[in-house]
Amino acid sequence: MVVVKTLPEIPVKKGEPPYKIWIFEPGEKKELPLIFNLRQLAEQRRPALLPGHRMCAGCAAPIVVKLASFAFRGPTIVVNATGCLEVSTTIYPYTSWAVPWIHNAFENAAATAGGIEAAIKAMKKTGRLKYDHVDVVVFAGDGGTYDIGFQALSGMAERGHDVLYILYDNEAYMNTGIQRSGGTPKYAWTTTSPVGSVLPGKGESKKPIAEIMVAHRIPYVATATPAHWMDFMKKVRKGIEVNGPAFIHALSSCDRGWRHEESISIEILRRAVDTCYFPLWEWTPETGYVLTDRSLVIARNPSLKQPIEKFVEVQGRFRHLLRPENKELLKQLQEYVDAMWEDLLKRASNAPR
């Protein structure tokens, strides 16, 4: 038997509880507006993630979900790949999700989402859908996207399901204890790419997942971080509104795996963008690469670009790069980041020439 307990009644405004399950009346047509005024947002919206989830203190993944949920436009079904977010938000019998949520297996989050989208389409055709539109949003970690879930994602993009796939990238398999993934950057320490006299951390570079999704020529691809929250919310809304698959690559810091203080989770993401380690851009088949937010500012004024040390110095996983004997490695990392940034500037349509 299913027992739904009522939520704690802590009045926010005129008897509104601070945490609410999202319920949409059947036949509701109006779209939720995108609000950037924080007071209006705090009064009118409730996040799709409830408190009491067991993510680590200082994890940026709940912030990714929270900000994305403020950009949802109405009834939404969330699909989750296995990962930190899945295991720590749904410890049986508790769930932290205020929206319909499904988890299937590690590798098939995108395929599950595609199936749900096909079912919605079929129900719409036969008049059984009670809503005007139901959006499907996938949250998957880097393991479930770069490595294990990649063929399902590629297939979903190829078949053209109307799904928004949000990758929160914490750059290793943090859930199982910091093993390297396809998303781990070069020279980063993980438990399976240890630092010592033989190895200087991971030997391979990060897989450019967002560019692989661009190569699928799906209607919308973007990179974002929760630190640039307005940009992130705009991108999520665009990804939902677009007719066809959309992909958002959101960098999400992990204080356990990146070995940094809990309190600087957002600061570190800001530094990732400031050093051009993780540029913010969006891509559509019509406009091509378009730089957004802070990365556009840096492209127009290159003196604002910070050296990679700014990003590296606060993280324990890159601690060995700051030793004098590893100066060469840091230089190589800087050259790699610069090359990627120059390459992006050449392709971006709004970069100054």
Added chain:
Amino acid sequence: MSTLRSWREIPLGGVAFRLSTDVKTGDWRALRPVIDQNKCTKCLICWLFCPDMSIIWDGEKVSVNYDYCKGCGICAHECPVKAISMVPEVGE
């Protein structure tokens, strides 16, 4: 179980039926965020970035729901006027 259950009898999947708001994660906390109401400009940046949804805006002032706050300190670090300070928890 003596006989093997058929596929019709096996449940479709696990259904989580309780809300995680029953789980008070506040006891993880080592540092407690305290808001200086005189300094607070009510910009709600802390509310936006709180990973545990434990900053409450009631229309007049910002407060912390200590039931769920894990004490990560993101709010204190991000506060533009430094109105939030992290004080060590002193247990009973």
